[in-house]
Amino acid sequence: MNDLEPVATEPDKDAGLDTSGLNRHSASTKCPPFRGEPTPDSNPDWNSTDTRPSTEPTSSNTHRDSWNSLDTLSISNSSDGKPGDSELDRRFMMFYFDHFFPFLFPFYKPLLLEGGRSWIIELVVGNQAMWHTTLCLSTYFVSVSLDGAISGHNVCKTLAWEKLLKQMGVTFMMLQRNLQEAAPSNTQDLIVKTSRIMGSIIQLQRFEISVGNFENCQKHLGAAIALFKQIIQAAENVTDRGELPTFHGVLSHMGRPLWAITSQPSGAWSSDQAAFRFYSALLIVDDIIASTCMEEPPRLLEYHAQLLTNDRSPNERPPLNLEDFIGCENWVMLQIGEIAALDTWKKSMKKAGQLDMMELVARASAIKQALLGNLARLDAAANTPKTNSLGLFTLYNDQLPPMPGGCTAFVTRVWAHAALLYLSVMVSGWQPGSGGIRENVVRTLALLEQMPAPELLRTMVWPFCMVGCLAAPGEECRFLAMADALVPHRLFGAARKALEIMQNVWKRRNELTIDTDFAACVCSLGYMSLLV
Structure with a gap:
């Protein structure tokens, strides 16, 4: 029973990602084409909505002229879409690497022995969709940083949003193209290309959340989950054992580590391997948190034991240690996912008139004891x-x-x-x-x-x-x-x-x-x- 009815407020407008092969949700409205940019709306399998919140000012030719005369924050859009053609673009990109990424993910500090964070640069520079999405993030971040710090800040705010919207349009087109290119690829190319697209979607999702746009969260999350399952399925087809491939096995299909160290369980991940680990961790967390709001179990629940636990070797770290990515240890996220799944079971049993309260309390007690026991250990x-x-480097x-x-x-x-x-x-x-x-x-x-x-x-x-x-x-x-x-x-x-x-x-x-x-x-x- 939902006692909180939707409030009558002006909904935020944000960008939506939709592919016919991933999920069937469609945005409720469409926006006019981006000025000067081809749009994904020409393809019926894609949908684009305005990303500008209702509080942002609208653009005008007067503002555009003022913006060009300010020459403060304009971002070039190269005709061939290749990243890095503009020195200013490259500066915005370094601003993202140096400031915005650590701001968004303060706990992500991979060891030098694992290759550090260099994969971010490698992946963004080598992938047009990632380049344009990242440029969106940096554009917005700089516009907020400069807001009010220079004359004509309202103009800067308006035109920063215009530039951002154009970059979003480019991003959707790149993702669409990448999906089409990935389909006929061999297994390794398919896994690599699909993982890059998944990463682009999750990055776009994080951008929208950072600016307060939430209406397409389910659409983006559904697309990323579908791609993650496709990657696991592709790896499973290669192993042909009738069981889920190990996470390390999936990573092995993306290439070899840059180097290996005998005393370490893994070497320095390649850029694709490191990116897939990072975005898989974020996806697992997003799925768990979404399940608490959607009255359904996490859609990736079947992968939790394999990715977040290490029962076979308790002394070794699990394949994904969420503490390294979001600052929260795995056992908490695992139990939140279990609570969401138990909530779904409770409601379905109650609806069918078959709810056994003793069983509910027993299952809930096991979760509570797991939480309290780990809190005591903590x-x-x-x-x-x-x-x-190499703790020396943590000083810097x-x-x-x-x-x-x-x-x-x-x-x-x-x-x-x-x-x-x-x-x-x-x-x-x-x-x-x-x-x-x-x-x-x-x-x-x-x-x-x-x-x-x-x-x-x-x-x-x-x-x-x-x-x-x-x-x-x-x-x-x-x-x-x-x-x-x-x-x-x-x-x-x-x-x-x-x-x-x-x-x-x-x-x-x-x-x-x-x-x-x-x-x-x-x-x-x-x-x-x-x-x-």
Whole structure:
């Protein structure tokens, strides 16, 4: 039962990715063609919608003339579409590598022995779709940084959006072309090309979330998941064993590592291997978080054990260690996925009149014990110093503030307490005043207020929203203060969206019933917001 009806607000307009072979959703509206650019709208399998939020100013010829005279932030569009033809484009790209990427992913610091982050440059320079998408990101980031810092900043803001929209149009065309080229390829080429397209979609998704556009989250996520499954299927066809190929086996079809070290389980990943690992980790997380809002189990649930655990060799790291990518340890994400799957089971059984509450409580208790046990382990290890290979370089490459136990332990702890809240609501319903929920709300809120830097909140948006929706009236101002500390607001789209969801819940607090759940809260704005 959804007690939170969609509010009558002007919906955000954003870019949508749609391919007939991936998913069948279509955008509700189409925008006029991008001026001066061919558009994907000419192909019925693709759809493009305006990415400009309703708060952005509209363009005009006067603004365009002023922009050209300013010559401050214009980005050249080469006629042949080749990346790197403009020196200014290359400077924007380095701005992305040096500043925006670390801003978006502060925990991603791969070891030098694994090849570092050089794959980002290799992949972007060698792939036109990635180049144009990345140029979009950098254009937006610079426009926000310069907003108000120079004369005529409103003009800069307007024209930065125009340039951004044109780059988005190019990106859609490149992705369409790449999909067509990948189809007739041999197995290795198919896996490599498909993984690059998947990465482009996820990067585009992250861009949209960073600017606060969420209406096409499901479409982009569905496309990326479909491509991920195609990659696994292609690798499975080669192994021909009738079972899922190992993640390392999939990576092996993308080429050989740049080098190998005897004492290390893996060598330096090639650019395609490193990119696939990175975007697969983000996709796993996005899928899990989306499942909490869509009342369905994670669509990649069958891959969780293989990718996020290492039961066969407990002393070795799992193929994907999410702590290295998003700052949260695997066990929390695994349990959130299990809660979402259990929630789906509960609702289907209840609808069929077959719900066994004892079985529900037993399965929920196992999840709770896993969360509490790992939290206790985390607390016990809080003062244990960590060693890191080639730690010398962290002195020059660590943008995270120092804190006892490390930032990843702090972030993991916040996620775990939010997972306990999610579990309580799933089992017992919407009871913000109950003892168990109040205890976890107070504890999680206290943790969030201990953040060593406000910007760290961008890595904990889902927990922030979860605890905020269950907050007491007297605690609302504390959540507002945390959101207001994130400046400029235009670079924290997900956190601002989480605050908007909370405020909608607070406004209707007295109307909510025990049947309300977190999915109803998130979708109360009329669409699913991917809070990552």
